[in-house]
Amino acid sequence: MNVLEIRHLSVSFAAEGGSLQALKDVSIDVPEHCIVGVVGESGCGKSTLINSILRLLPDNGSIDAGSIHFEEQDLTQAGRPKMQDIRGQRISTVFQDPMDALNPVLSIADQMLHIQYRSGLGRKEKNARSLDMLRRVRIPDPESALKRYPHEFSGGMKQRIAIAMAMMMEPALLIADEPTTALDATLEVAIIKLMKDLQSHIGCSMLFISHHLGLIAELCDQVVVMYAGEVLERGTARQIFHNPWHPYTERLLDCDPGSQSSRMRHLPTIPGEIPDLKKRQEGCIFRSRCQFCEDICHAMPDEIQSNGHHVRCHRRSP
């Protein structure tokens, strides 16, 4: 059973000089109790994907096609009150920028009280839960932290407070957009372990976005690889990391400084430029940067699938 099923989703932004297609024909499954990681170039549409699920696209953004099925309803068709319910209870999100989640003029205690408004608990109990969550994300001296305001915390502390708030809701789906960019390695591991524990305890699923490939490998059951608004490959973490099928995935893994053991001054990159999303080319979107590009790549490759490993690449065509 899939908690979330995205099918053929296309999203665009109105921009100066034409519309910019940020997502094109994106299909993703998030099975029950499963952690799905999304990786891909900066600007490839990961945050746009999340904002589409939550129906929080900015005014100039629109869903042009496709469906987003969550708990037997199509979120692309859901009205505003319905979405507010879902965002408050069934899906919780850790946004890329922790300041998006935190209100600068309210103390942490007040903000954590606010998000528990549906819990039916008394004020005292709510505060006790807030305290417990702050302790779990390892905020030092949580009692005094509750009384403080967001600007009094370091980048990583704000991130952890945002994570604590998202996890307090016990949702069916937890979405996390680069939740650990400001955390040191030991904390990162601790927070990931905490998220994993909570995920299995609450029994929720997770959509986890990160550029940190090591983290994705360690945390996720399944991985989706995106490029320029398209899904190029998806499969289990082992399939993606041990046996990548798409040339882009291969190049991406090679660029990870974590896979270079000896020290180097110049780090590997993927030469070439990201295609212009305002003028999408026909055919394979990675073509212009692919070392295996041939004539056939000017036509769009079909999605090929075996054992849950999906890829869009002519080299894999039978």
Added chain:
Amino acid sequence: MILSVRDLEVTFRAGPWFNRRPIVAVAKVSFDLDAGETFAIVGESGSGKTTLAHAINGLQETSNGEVLFMDEKVDVSRSRAVKPLRRHMSMMFQDPVGSLSPRMKVGDLVAEPFIIHKIRKNLKEEVQRLLSLVGLSGDFADRYPHQLSGGQARRIGVARAIALEPELIIADEPTAGLDVSVQGEVLNLLSDLRERLGLAMIFISHNLHVVHHVADRMAVMYLGRIVESGNTEEIFGAPAHPYTATLLSAIPNPDPDKVRERISLSSEVPSLLNRPSGCEFHTRCPWAHERCSTESPYHQNSGLRRVACHAPLDPGAQPPCAERAG
């Protein structure tokens, strides 16, 4: 020597208004930086890295110690004296979107350093050149910050920081939120500048893989203090402070089947309002003995390496009780 930081201390007041208490976020930090050198600062979240960076850049009042940049004192209270120094010392902020003013277009943001320091140039051309240096096409000049992805905003921060070709860049998490390929591009760009212009860099990062590749020397901070510093490769090869060893053991591998042996930290993160006695790491240190809870350690020097620990680790030391994570 381009920068010298001596016994620097930053104190905040925290707590409710009726009970404001001082917290020392940066304590007795000293280090020197040579022209062209890359110095990494790593450490626990909340250990004072950003505060230290702001103090060096003259954005944060200090309570003790001094910062000398190109032989001039950086003093927040004399903003007129600090402004010209900033032409040679630029800052990349940890929060990429928040540090860009939302009403300005990208083109104006990138041109801003030239305007602030009254440098006459063909601004249009400069903006195009800088955008292409950070891998963004020219039409980004017409966008507003909220129309950028997180990584694109980060790259605008890079473009602004390198605009005036400074002597020193203080980069606070410059590659957080960038994918590995763009991260490589940004780091290679900084490394080219360093070769071409002798740019020095303070590089704050949680990404230890990156630190390993780019930094000549590094310092490890814990609760506002530097607990270990030295040559990057030597520290990665054989961490001497238990906190450093813990940190290095936590780096995740890009392979789902290779979960590492990790040194796990016991007990809660101490509060700055209530610093532990003796060695401040003793409450969580797997190797701690009695002496550590009462006596503060001095910095022990051997060559370039400085360690604040009563019993620095031998190379390859295993913790008394290693736990397997996963």
